[in-house]
Amino acid sequence: MEGDACDPDRPAHPGTFPAGECGRTDQQPPERRVDFPVSVVLPAGGTGERTGLQTPKQFCLFMGRPLISYTIQAVERVLWIQNIVVVVAKEHMDLMTDIIQQFRHRKVRAVPGGSTRHRSICNGVLALGEQEEEKERLLSADRPKVVIIHDAVRPFVEEDFLYKIAMAAKEQGAAGAIRPLVSTVIATTSEGYLDHSLERAKYRASEMPQGFTYDVIYQAYQRCTESDFEVGTECLHLALQYCGTNAKLIEGPPTLWKVTYKRDLAAAESIIKETLSRSACVITGGSEQAVPLADAIQKAAGALDMALDVIPNLMGDNCRYLLKEYNFIQVSVNRSCLSEVKSILKDLEAANQALLHPLVIILVHLSCPDELSISRAMPELAAFMDVASAANLRNILLYGIQVHQSKDTERWERSVLRVAEITSALIRERSPALVGQLLQA
Numbered sequence: 001m002e003g004d005a006c007d008p009d010r011p012a013h014p015g016t017f018p019a020g021e022c023g024r025t026d027q028q029p030p031e032r033r034v035d036f037p038v039s040v041v042l043p044a045g046g047t048g049e050r051t052g053l054q055t056p057k058q059f060c061l062f063m064g065r066p067l068i069s070y071t072i073q074a075v076e077r078v079l080w081i082q083n084i085v086v087v088v089a090k091e092h093m094d095l096m097t098d099i100i101q102q103f104r105h106r107k108v109r110a111v112p113g114g115s116t117r118h119r120s121i122c123n124g125v126l127a128l129g130e131q132e133e134e135k136e137r138l139l140s141a142d143r144p145k146v147v148i149i150h151d152a153v154r155p156f157v158e159e160d161f162l163y164k165i166a167m168a169a170k171e172q173g174a175a176g177a178i179r180p181l182v183s184t185v186i187a188t189t190s191e192g193y194l195d196h197s198l199e200r201a202k203y204r205a206s207e208m209p210q211g212f213t214y215d216v217i218y219q220a221y222q223r224c225t226e227s228d229f230e231v232g233t234e235c236l237h238l239a240l241q242y243c244g245t246n247a248k249l250i251e252g253p254p255t256l257w258k259v260t261y262k263r264d265l266a267a268a269e270s271i272i273k274e275t276l277s278r279s280a281c282v283i284t285g286g287s288e289q290a291v292p293l294a295d296a297i298q299k300a301a302g303a304l305d306m307a308l309d310v311i312p313n314l315m316g317d318n319c320r321y322l323l324k325e326y327n328f329i330q331v332s333v334n335r336s337c338l339s340e341v342k343s344i345l346k347d348l349e350a351a352n353q354a355l356l357h358p359l360v361i362i363l364v365h366l367s368c369p370d371e372l373s374i375s376r377a378m379p380e381l382a383a384f385m386d387v388a389s390a391a392n393l394r395n396i397l398l399y400g401i402q403v404h405q406s407k408d409t410e411r412w413e414r415s416v417l418r419v420a421e422i423t424s425a426l427i428r429e430r431s432p433a434l435v436g437q438l439l440q441a
């Protein structure tokens with residue numbers, strides 16, 4: 001394509017990606033079966049001026065990972081979505097390609113954006129229909145392909161809502177997320193006085209994701225004006241104005257909010273940390289002595305809103321924990337347990353999963369009363385630090401907790417609660433400063 005229909009001075013897109021096949025319906029849960037192809041366009045070509053930061057907000061890091069990677073992950077894990085086009089500023093194309101590779105994102109391709117959001121979205125839509133035969137297939141009436149458009153800075157989108165938008169877009173031609181207005185909308189005079197206010201109950205905030213059949217959004221962008229491209233902010237409006245397609249509006253959950261200001265980055269980081277810290281598995285190594293402590297930690301952590309699974313090892317069905325975003329707590333009793341930690345590290349390496357964020361391994365060492373000297377009870381501390389330093393390079397944070405057996409029930413219960421509290425704090429905070437440290441419960 002010579003130049004870019006949305007932005008005449010933009011170069012034609014680089015090569016296209018193979019047309020994705022419909023997500024295999026036999027892999028989709030019956031209650032959410034999508035039997036038509038769905039693609040997603042993630043506009044990420046903005047500069048994020050309202051954050052006041054140099055780095056565009058979509059590339060700001062949360063636990064070592066850019067915000068856009070969380071949004072891509074939220075979309076790519078949906079089985080019935082075949083292709084994702086991320087639209088970034090030309091100067092960020094290499095960065096985006098690196099992010100796709102580093103975090104092993106699948107089904108994703110980066111294309112250059114435009115000077116406005118509409119131009120970027122239009123570039124993304126055109127990229128989906130790159131080759132003529134692909135566009136013909138997409139425009140054929142009997143196989144409406146749905147295109148979901150979702151701001152790349154809305155990371156907390158859930159499959160359930162994407163499904164609702166995709167199904168409504170297929171039926172109606174267009175669909176969009178809405179949320180109740182928080183503030184009343186008013187119109188001002190040119191002198192800055194109140195002209196009138198709108199009846200808030202009659203209005204809603206337009207959010208993302210939005211969905212369109214390919215023909216609707218493609219035609220809308222073919223027919224809209226330069227002014228639409230320059231100052232427009234609403235794709236649903238283009239569908240109505242230029243295709244006569246009235247979007248179905250679906251109220252979305254509060255999690256659809258968009259990262260816009262600096263405070264939103266702090267809120268997003270807190271939510272991401274919280275979400276990644278709710279689950280862990282406690283590994284007893286099959287030791288009978290470790291089970292009571294593991295069960296006690298599980299119970300105490302439950303009161304701290306952490307769901308812990310107690311397992312003997314990571315073999316058989318339990319290897320599934322290696323494929324999730326779990327954290328690991330290895331309980332060891334009275335013996336040097338570095339080998340058990342090294343075994344978890346080896347299993348993680350064999351699972352070959354891209355660690356999308358720092359993963360936590362906590363070694364809980366239970367020593368009995370006659371082993372009070374830490375140097376004898378806990379594995380060689382220097383070796384532990386070395387293993388932790390090496391693991392840190394793989395985005396794995398290794399911490400140690402020493403707890404002493406006590407026959408005094410009250411004292412023992414206090415110790416177990418401290419183990420749970422320290423574990424919860426380490427998983428939530430994932431502080432690099434405490435890596436390789438031995439904390440006392």
Ligand SMILES: Nc1ccn([C@@H]2O[C@H](COP(=O)(O)OP(=O)(O)OP(=O)(O)O)[C@@H](O)[C@H]2O)c(=O)n1
Nearest residue numbers: 043044045046047048049050115116117120152
């Ligand atoms: N030329 C543009 C402008 C915006 N966007 C994307 O559209 C989404 C929503 O826009 P907004 O929140 O306004 O992002 P920015 O334009 O980057 O923010 P600001 O207005 O503060 O500069 C973002 O993912 C942004 O990257 C885009 O793809 N191309």
Ligand SMILES: O=P(O)(O)OC[C@@H](O)[C@@H](O)[C@@H](O)CO
Nearest residue numbers: 117151206207208233234235
């Ligand atoms: O207007 P901005 O570019 O800040 O953000 C985009 C949002 O306005 C947009 O995603 C929704 O309103 C739906 O159109």
